[in-house]
Amino acid sequence: NAGVTQTPKFQVLKTGQSMTLQCAQDMNHEYMSWYRQDPGMGLRLIHYSVGAGITDQGEVPNGYNVSRSTTEDFPLRLLSAAPSQTSVYFCASSSGTSGVHYEQYFGPGTRLTVT
Amino acid sequence: DAKTTQPNSMESNEEEPVHLPCNHSTISGTDYIHWYRQLPSQGPEYVIHGLTSNVNNRMASLAIAEDRKSSTLILHRATLRDAAVYYCILLHHNNNDMRFGAGTRLTVKP
Numbered sequence: 001n002a003g004v005t006q007t008p009k010f011q012v013l014k015t016g017q018s019m020t021l022q023c024a025q026d027m028n029h030e031y032m033s034w035y036r037q038d039p040g041m042g043l044r045l046i047h048y049s050v051g052a053g054i055t056d057q058g059e060v061p062n063g064y065n066v067s068r069s070t071t072e073d074f075p076l077r078l079l080s081a082a083p084s085q086t087s088v089y090f091c092a093s094s095s096g097t098s099g100v101h102y103e104q105y106f107g108p109g110t111r112l113t114v115t
Numbered sequence: 116d117a118k119t120t121q122p123n124s125m126e127s128n129e130e131e132p133v134h135l136p137c138n139h140s141t142i143s144g145t146d147y148i149h150w151y152r153q154l155p156s157q158g159p160e161y162v163i164h165g166l167t168s169n170v171n172n173r174m175a176s177l178a179i180a181e182d183r184k185s186s187t188l189i190l191h192r193a194t195l196r197d198a199a200v201y202y203c204i205l206l207h208h209n210n211n212d213m214r215f216g217a218g219t220r221l222t223v224k225p
Binding site for chain 1: 158
């Protein structure tokens with residue numbers, strides 16, 4: 001199993017550009033989530049999904065959209081990038097619809113810089 | 116929401132036990148205690164979680180106080196690879212919003 005994969009590893013955007021961060025898992029997990037981690041800080045939840053077709057907001061959802069059309073994929077879309085969105089983005093997955101209460105597997109992260 | 120308090124940093128010697136404390140005096144009866152760690156330049160990694168009873172797994176032990184207002188993550192023999200930031204997180208059983216604080220940065224000296 002590849003586990004949780006994220007692409008790209010690094011990205012530089014200009015203010016106002018849009019892009020999609022990709023996340024995929026091959027463990028047939030129902031629960032998937034996106035976090036951001038600013039320098040020297042803990043992780044903050046952006047959006048999560050308890051299964052295909054179901055998404056919900058976390059602590060810091062503004063400026064981001066998600067969709068979950070398949071169990072495997074959970075892309076995160078930045079609508080109009082701002083310097084405040086410069087961060088490292090982590091995707092995670094877990095089994096069960098109460099997935100966060102089980103072991104979460106995290107991807108390696110995408111380092112995003114917005115200039 | 117119930118909050119956790121952890122020391123900013125701790126040091127340990129290699130091959131010695133490490134006790135990482137976490138205070139959560141406002142914990143509710145249905146809050147689970149989760150521990151994750153994050154090695155440098157990596158995503159977080161699950162360590163252990165529990166509700167009331169002490170828990171053991173291959174990585175660590177979790178000791179939960181009888182009143183549940185504090186808990187301790189125990190690494191039985193620290194290795195250099197255990198140097199990481201350790202996060203103690205409370206999560207209500209109905210809640211999917213897992214919130215990470217600043218954690219404790221563990222340094223392991225050879």
